[in-house]
Amino acid sequence: MGLRWHDWQGEASRLTPGQGISVFPFLWSKESQADLAATSRKPVPMAELLGLNGDFCAQMGLPGPGFLGSV
Template sequence: MEMGHSVWISWMLSGRLEKFYEGLRWPGWREEAAALSFSQGISVIPFLWSQEAQADLAATSRRAVPMREVLGVAADFAQQMGPVDPGFLGAV
C-alpha cells in the first residue's frame, strides 16, 4: 500500500476502512468473523478479488481455517507476483 506503519495506523482509524472493504464483504460477514477464534481466519473460494467472487460474494464458499493457512496463501501470492519480500509471512 506504499505507506509507513504510522500512516497505515492513522488510515485504519480514520473511518475509511469501511469504504476500502465495501466491495469485499458478503451478507453476514460480521457474524462469520465474530464466530472465529483469534487463531482463525476465513478461507474464501473463489478469492474475493476474482471476477467470479465479485459477481456474487454471497455465493462464495467460506470456511474457518487456521490463520497460518490464510497467511501462507498470502505469502505464496507475494512470492509469485514479484521480487517483494513477504517478510514474516514467508516464514509461515
C-alpha cells in the same frame, strides 16, 4: 463492489484468535466480484491463509507478508 458479504461480522465473530476466513473463489476474482454471496467460506488456521498469501506474493513478484508470514 465491496469485499464484505451479508453477515460477515457474524462469521468473523465466531472465529478463534488463530483463525481467518478462507473464501473461494478468491475475493479478488471475477467470479467472486460477480456474486459475492455465492462464495464458499470457512474458518481455517491463520497460518494457512498467510502461507497462501506468501505464495501468491512470490508468484507475482510482490513483497511477502513480512513478520506475519512466520506465524
